Amino acid sequence: MNLNRRNFLVGTGAFAAPLVMGGCCGCFKANEKINVGVVGIGRISTTMDIPKTICHTDLCRFTAVCDLDSKRLVHGVRFIKEQYRKLTGEANAPVKAYSDYRDMMADPTIDAVMICIPDHWHALVAVEALLAGKHIWLQKPFAQTVKEGRIIAEVARRKGLVVQVGSWQRSVYQFMLVCELVQAGRIGEVKRVEVGVGLDKAGGSSAVEPVPENLNYDMWLGPTDEKAPYNWTRVHDQDLKKIGNRPGWIQMAPYGWGMITNWGAHHLDIAQWGLGKDDSGPEGVSGTCEWMDTSGGRLWNVHTTYDLHYSYNGGKTDLHLCNKFPCGVKFIGEKGDWLYCMRGAAKVTPSDPDTPSNGKMKPLMASKNKLLEPIAGSKITPQCGSQDHFTNWLEAIKAGDPSLTVTNAEIAQRSSTACCLGQMCMELGRGKKDGASLKWCPAKEDTCCKEAQKMLKPFARGEYDLAKTFKRFGQDLPPALKG
Ligand SMILES: NC(=O)c1ccc[n+]([C@@H]2O[C@H](COP(=O)([O-])OP(=O)(O)OC[C@H]3O[C@@H](n4cnc5c(N)ncnc54)[C@H](O)[C@@H]3O)[C@@H](O)[C@H]2O)c1
Numbered sequence: 001m002n003l004n005r006r007n008f009l010v011g012t013g014a015f016a017a018p019l020v021m022g023g024c025c026g027c028f029k030a031n032e033k034i035n036v037g038v039v040g041i042g043r044i045s046t047t048m049d050i051p052k053t054i055c056h057t058d059l060c061r062f063t064a065v066c067d068l069d070s071k072r073l074v075h076g077v078r079f080i081k082e083q084y085r086k087l088t089g090e091a092n093a094p095v096k097a098y099s100d101y102r103d104m105m106a107d108p109t110i111d112a113v114m115i116c117i118p119d120h121w122h123a124l125v126a127v128e129a130l131l132a133g134k135h136i137w138l139q140k141p142f143a144q145t146v147k148e149g150r151i152i153a154e155v156a157r158r159k160g161l162v163v164q165v166g167s168w169q170r171s172v173y174q175f176m177l178v179c180e181l182v183q184a185g186r187i188g189e190v191k192r193v194e195v196g197v198g199l200d201k202a203g204g205s206s207a208v209e210p211v212p213e214n215l216n217y218d219m220w221l222g223p224t225d226e227k228a229p230y231n232w233t234r235v236h237d238q239d240l241k242k243i244g245n246r247p248g249w250i251q252m253a254p255y256g257w258g259m260i261t262n263w264g265a266h267h268l269d270i271a272q273w274g275l276g277k278d279d280s281g282p283e284g285v286s287g288t289c290e291w292m293d294t295s296g297g298r299l300w301n302v303h304t305t306y307d308l309h310y311s312y313n314g315g316k317t318d319l320h321l322c323n324k325f326p327c328g329v330k331f332i333g334e335k336g337d338w339l340y341c342m343r344g345a346a347k348v349t350p351s352d353p354d355t356p357s358n359g360k361m362k363p364l365m366a367s368k369n370k371l372l373e374p375i376a377g378s379k380i381t382p383q384c385g386s387q388d389h390f391t392n393w394l395e396a397i398k399a400g401d402p403s404l405t406v407t408n409a410e411i412a413q414r415s416s417t418a419c420c421l422g423q424m425c426m427e428l429g430r431g432k433k434d435g436a437s438l439k440w441c442p443a444k445e446d447t448c449c450k451e452a453q454k455m456l457k458p459f460a461r462g463e464y465d466l467a468k469t470f471k472r473f474g475q476d477l478p479p480a481l482k483g
Helices: 044-055 070-089 101-105 120-133 146-159 174-181 217-219 264-274 387-399 409-428 450-455 466-474
Strands: 033-039 060-066 097-100 112-115 133-138 163-165 190-196 284-291 302-314 317-322 328-333 337-339 363-366 436-439
Touching: 033 044, 033 101, 033 387, 044 060, 044 070, 044 112, 060 070, 060 101, 070 097, 097 101, 101 120, 101 328, 112 284, 112 363, 120 133, 120 146, 120 466, 146 163, 146 409, 163 387, 174 264, 174 328, 174 337, 190 436, 217 363, 264 317, 264 328, 264 409, 284 409, 302 409, 409 436, 409 450, 409 466
Parallel strands: 033 060, 033 112, 060 097, 112 133, 133 163, 190 317
Antiparallel strands: 190 328, 284 302, 284 436, 302 317, 328 337, 337 363
């Protein structure tokens, strides 16, 4: 398995002709720095994305921030200046501030953007950035619907721009090792994969509150229903001291789909990688879930417990996603041998909920220790670390080579599709005792289920509409937007 250089796959629904290059892909001189802008000054950008990237002062320079909450925007400027004070001793590093991402993308001095915003916004900002010629770091899950993801991947391919998605487990030793061993046949044919993605708890409040003056709430709602009443638990905490806390939207449809896309974008990504499904996916999903109790004025509405079966390889491989499994990914072979991988810590950020049974499992385990022996000549060592995911993005940009990122757009689209299919299956099974069964054609990225087909479509409202973005850039609509 080639872990450093991946083929940049041509996906389904490809546009007929490549677009004219709009960015500065491939034209960085040896000592020239990548100018980076950040969209979204929230939990993940301030606790992970900015700190882990800005420290590469030899490769990049953070020059701009964008947020639709002016309090957070001001904080973002301060945060970057503070980082440079610590890193380079600069007293007052210049940082531009944008309240509208479209203005940031129009700035020709910015080469690359980190997109660290809620999931319902990913596609609109990613497509805007790519059409404006910027390389992107896009947080997971890649997209909120299957077609949104397909559109992002196609634009990235046509523009020849670098995409790295925040599913950083692909750059971490135990996940790399287990996937390499599974792909090399260490446990024989994989019969089952057991995946746990943790469990959300009900909460939030539906009490209507006045919208803070500093928040552009209509824009925050973006392509979703503009009538959704404001309560801070739908959005994010207004106390800057709590910027590192889990935001409410992450357990509130349609802004997030819950753990299925939240941790699913990490663990289903690893499961697909181990199964060698980076360019395809499951042929069907069936099963059921329970939904959050919204009585008593509680707001959050995504799934809680889940029990889903994904079918791969014509039904020969069963991926079982269930909240009863320890958080992580366990590949089980034809003779019962197994390999298991999980993070060192059971949480992404300190504010994430606890995950079940983690105490019993170590980050890297096998049914027999011998199964963990590295393959001769393998480049995977315990020194491989999550920091590499960020370096990998910057180095791919410097090299002007989209195939270098370990979680490129095509791979992320396939993993994100697996998450979306799980969400669709749970939604279609709402109120049905045995849940739903959903057939899927990975080659066509389509289903014969009419109800599910509607759920594949991109979100759109008013100006927050991908079709309008393409028109603004004078570009034809991609096939996924026409259907
Ligand atoms: N890779 C990981 O391990 C990991 C962990 C947690 C979260 N995430 C992902 O990171 C992303 C951000 O999550 P978070 O927890 O930081 O959310 P958050 O709510 O804390 O922060 C998001 C910020 O984006 C801003 N924003 C929203 N829409 C915007 C727009 N259109 N333009 C400009 N700014 C906008 C908000 O005002 C907010 O400040 C999500 O996609 C989430 O799923 C990834």
